[in-house]
Amino acid sequence: MPLNDALLEAYHQLLTHFGSQHWWPADTAFEVMIGAILTQQSRWLSVEESICNLKKKGLLEPEALANAAPQEVEEAIKPSGFYHQKAARIQNLSRYLVEHYNGDLDRFFGRELLQVRNELLQLDGVGPETADSILLYAGAKCVFVVDAYTVRFCSRFGLTKEGRYDAVKSFFEAGLPRNVSLYREFHALIVQLGKQYCRARPLCEKCPLSGKCVYGLEMNSEKTNKG
């Protein structure tokens, strides 16, 4: 089976099994951006709590967050960890948006993709994954997001030789139709799959992709090609 078809079939299997994940859960693009930094290396439930705290303080807008007292921001986001770093980073991001775009995210995203991406990457605390999450879920740009689950997914199913971020990203982007909703849903489903089944070794039998795996590969051992 051609790889493109296999990838899409995997997507449909996951969608059928788990249902739509409705990512990213947020009211505004700005909320997505803040959440993207807060969720780094921490549970989404904790992030929701932090987001909720920020909301209650009226700090979930670029200008308000930019001008808030650092201590107040730290207090609000404590549940999601690394609060000292992350507070500085989300305030820095807010300041940047206010100073350069008057806090208008449509203006920020309404330019060429690579330019927006490079600007994001220059911000403290925004690496490739966070930048791409923001582009896909806040900016509705057609960019596939690669996270630890995605790399694990690929190495589990022997999809890519290389575990490098850009290699995995290109693999998905080359094998899928360019469709923002598809990219959003697929990434969310991979995370869901990883959370529920694919951390255990050997691969849990209940994994929706096991047994009749569309790739026809043995999956009883995890490959170690940097994943």
Next chain:
DNA sequence: ACCCAGGTGGCCC
């Protein structure tokens, strides 16, 4: 008590 979580940046070689 230990391990992990929707990473990133800094350092070292």
Next chain:
DNA sequence: GGGCCACATGGG
């Protein structure tokens, strides 16, 4: 380029 490490809280 790769391999560690700190960053910090909260849940299993």
